[in-house]
Amino acid sequence: MTSPAGPPPTGGGSGEQQRLRLLAVTACPTGIAHTYMAAEKLAQAAESRGIDMKVETQGSIGAENVLDDNDVSTADGIIIAADKDVDLSRFVGKRVLTVGVAEGIHHPEQLIERVRSAPVHQPGGTAASAAGSGSGSGSGGGGKERSVAYKALMNGVSYMIPFVVVGGLLIAISLSLGGHTDPSGGLVIPEDSFWMDVNNIGVIGFTLMVPILSGYIAYAIGDRPALVPGMIGGWIANTGSLYDSKAGAGFIGAIVTGFLAGYLVLWIKKVKVPKFVQPIMPIIVIPIVATTALGLFFIYVIGKPISWVFEHLTDWLSGMTGTSAILLGAILGLMIAFDMGGPVNKTAFLFGAGLIATGNQTVMGMCAAAIPVMPLGQGLATLIRSGLYTEQERETGLASLFMGCFGISEGAIPFAAARPAQVIPANMLGGAVAGAIAGVAGVEDAVPHGGPIVAVLGAVSGVPMFFVAVAIGTAVTALTTVALVDFSERKRRGSEPAAGVPAVGPEPALVGAGVGVVPGAGAVPGAGAVPGAGGVVAQRVVRESVAAPVADAEVLSGYLTERTVKVELDAGDKEAAIREMAGLLARTGKVADADELVATALRREEQGTTGLGEEIAIPHAKTDAVTAPVVGFARSAEGIEWGSLDGTRAKLVFMIAVPEAAAGDEHLRILALLSRKLMDAGFRERLAAAPDERAVLAVLGEIQ
Numbered sequence: 001m002t003s004p005a006g007p008p009p010t011g012g013g014s015g016e017q018q019r020l021r022l023l024a025v026t027a028c029p030t031g032i033a034h035t036y037m038a039a040e041k042l043a044q045a046a047e048s049r050g051i052d053m054k055v056e057t058q059g060s061i062g063a064e065n066v067l068d069d070n071d072v073s074t075a076d077g078i079i080i081a082a083d084k085d086v087d088l089s090r091f092v093g094k095r096v097l098t099v100g101v102a103e104g105i106h107h108p109e110q111l112i113e114r115v116r117s118a119p120v121h122q123p124g125g126t127a128a129s130a131a132g133s134g135s136g137s138g139s140g141g142g143g144k145e146r147s148v149a150y151k152a153l154m155n156g157v158s159y160m161i162p163f164v165v166v167g168g169l170l171i172a173i174s175l176s177l178g179g180h181t182d183p184s185g186g187l188v189i190p191e192d193s194f195w196m197d198v199n200n201i202g203v204i205g206f207t208l209m210v211p212i213l214s215g216y217i218a219y220a221i222g223d224r225p226a227l228v229p230g231m232i233g234g235w236i237a238n239t240g241s242l243y244d245s246k247a248g249a250g251f252i253g254a255i256v257t258g259f260l261a262g263y264l265v266l267w268i269k270k271v272k273v274p275k276f277v278q279p280i281m282p283i284i285v286i287p288i289v290a291t292t293a294l295g296l297f298f299i300y301v302i303g304k305p306i307s308w309v310f311e312h313l314t315d316w317l318s319g320m321t322g323t324s325a326i327l328l329g330a331i332l333g334l335m336i337a338f339d340m341g342g343p344v345n346k347t348a349f350l351f352g353a354g355l356i357a358t359g360n361q362t363v364m365g366m367c368a369a370a371i372p373v374m375p376l377g378q379g380l381a382t383l384i385r386s387g388l389y390t391e392q393e394r395e396t397g398l399a400s401l402f403m404g405c406f407g408i409s410e411g412a413i414p415f416a417a418a419r420p421a422q423v424i425p426a427n428m429l430g431g432a433v434a435g436a437i438a439g440v441a442g443v444e445d446a447v448p449h450g451g452p453i454v455a456v457l458g459a460v461s462g463v464p465m466f467f468v469a470v471a472i473g474t475a476v477t478a479l480t481t482v483a484l485v486d487f488s489e490r491k492r493r494g495s496e497p498a499a500g501v502p503a504v505g506p507e508p509a510l511v512g513a514g515v516g517v518v519p520g521a522g523a524v525p526g527a528g529a530v531p532g533a534g535g536v537v538a539q540r541v542v543r544e545s546v547a548a549p550v551a552d553a554e555v556l557s558g559y560l561t562e563r564t565v566k567v568e569l570d571a572g573d574k575e576a577a578i579r580e581m582a583g584l585l586a587r588t589g590k591v592a593d594a595d596e597l598v599a600t601a602l603r604r605e606e607q608g609t610t611g612l613g614e615e616i617a618i619p620h621a622k623t624d625a626v627t628a629p630v631v632g633f634a635r636s637a638e639g640i641e642w643g644s645l646d647g648t649r650a651k652l653v654f655m656i657a658v659p660e661a662a663a664g665d666e667h668l669r670i671l672a673l674l675s676r677k678l679m680d681a682g683f684r685e686r687l688a689a690a691p692d693e694r695a696v697l698a699v700l701g702e703i704q
Contacts, residue, residue, distance in 0.1 A: 021053075165396060167202045218230025250340065309343055604619070
């Protein structure tokens with residue numbers, strides 16, 4: 001198929017015309033198998049049609065085969081097959097089609113046809129979407145909107161997390177090393193001290209986290225013109241003094257302003273303006289109009305109800321001081337846990353703090369017990385069921401545990417922002433339990449601060465029951481969170497795939513107890529760096545002759561050897577196959593606990609199938625049940641039901657296991673290489689036809 005330069009035609013052309021030149025970007029949240037599967041499928045479809053195509057992959061090991069200005073200037077169209085945000089500003093003036101990564105895997109031919117008639121991407125604009133197209137998403141407009149909203153929320157949370165962690169840890173460190181209790185000021189750090197400077201830096205991080213959340217939610221919806229109104233809107237939401245409130249709207253207000261800013265910018269973009277105004281729309285007109293409109297709307301429309309709620313909640317609590325301690329404690333715990341720094345939380349906190357001066361320290365004792373429950377509970381949840389969380393969330397969970405010890409409830413905000421329907425109710429239940437126990441036990445707190453730190457520093461009376469209240473509340477929060485998140489994930493998986501394009505499940509990232517990408521992995525000594533497709537580099541310890549590998553031949557950086565290959569699995573179901581594969585890996589002597597390896601791999605399967613389709617499955621685990629990275633391969637002639645998204649039974653099964661402390665990202669490279677190479681039908685056929693282990697290794701030696 002050929003095409004002249006410029007906008008591509010709708011039909012074929014003569015042999016004298018230029019070949020059609022297309023570009024693509026593939027990406028997904030975890031950036032491993034599906035990123036490369038989509039890239040390979042698109043490249044294969046283009047090659048079969050005589051079309052030049054270059055594909056940039058944005059994977060866990062960074063962007064590869066990056067599109068440069070020359071590529072873009074000569075392209076006839078760009079396909080974005082991604083489930084995360086991709087910067088479209090470099091594609092202005094080109095036909096751009098955006099779809100999910102699943103369509104890149106399952107319908108590459110259709111995408112190549114559709115991009116030829118996609119609209120031209122305008123400055124500050126959004127690309128054409130797959131919704132409502134012939135291939136369809138199967139979820140309809142409502143599903144698309146939910147997907148856009150979820151991706152936007154996750155975008156904001158991912159950018160907010162570093163600010164929460166850095167700000168929270170600096171505040172916690174400064175309080176622990178430079179603070180002391182003061183009845184009038186809580187946990188106080190002396191002015192003009194070194195630790196006050198450290199504390200102030202942490203406070204800046206905490207102050208920025210709310211506008212960052214709002215700004216990047218808006219950015220994900222409306223692109224760069226929405227960033228400024230989103231951030232300024234978030235700052236306004238968090239600054240209660242701008243709308244006569246003693247407390248800002250916190251992270252909940254930031255979520256609201258983020259979505260308002262994003263969709264407001266999208267609406268403004270649709271307004272027809274004269275041609276001479278168009279160049280300044282995304283950098284001047286849209287940001288100024290959207291920021292002014294959103295700011296005034298929040299101050300005069302949304303802010304007033306927040307101030308009203310704050311005042312009336314305070315009056316209501318004042319009328320409850322004579323009620324039962326258990327009821328008051330439960331109510332205060334609910335309020336403390338609801339919005340973590342927002343108006344409801346601040347109302348309860350200031351109510352308890354204000355009563356300290358009157359000699360009533362029991363109300364602050366209830367609040368102090370509830371304050372650490374949210375960060376401690378969410379951190380504990382990431383340890384109880386690590387498989388339900390991403391690596392970033394697990395790392396945030398550890399920081400959250402640390403912040404909880406110092407009474408910094410904001411440590412739980414990333415979890416609440418990412419999963420409000422599951423986390424906020426769990427937080428409130430745990431907070432209510434902690435507050436009620438502290439109330440009935442008569443726990444007192446002499447300073448306006450909470451968390452274990454105030455008990456350690458001697459500001460709490462009834463210390464044993466204080467810790468009992470915190471411990472039980474934390475356990476309730478953690479267990480409730482795990483139950484609700486697990487139920488939500490099962491419900492979500494039960495509704496996928498929808499009719500139309502099969503949904504792509506969680507990436508086969510190594511997620512047993514987590515996987516982190518450690519940059520700067522060095523070359524294996526003595527290994528040859530062999531460039532692969534798309535710029536991926538595979539390091540192989542030994543490269544034997546493909547025709548006749550020796551007995552100890554090894555491929556994939558030496559992680560897969562003849563000892564970890566089996567030409568025919570005995571197992572007939574997925575769990576039995578994983579157990580058999582674990583036994584295969586154990587032949588290397590690198591498996592310290594086979595049962596734990598199996599359990600970790602099965603927990604990963606609970607998150608979503610590792611069946612990639614095309615009769616392939618790649619179960620995997622990151623666990624200290626293995627002492628070194630190891631890869632196994634086996635075949636099943638009949639195939640094993642693996643829940644693959646295309647309905648095929650798994651006949652080619654790879655199992656990857658790496659220890660928690662595995663250095664570098666070589667295992668990610670291997671998974672990326674496997675995913676890409678396994679999209680080659682000829683390679684799969686040769687792998688399936690290899691008569692014995694040595695022949696299998698010879699075929700796998702093609703992976704470079």
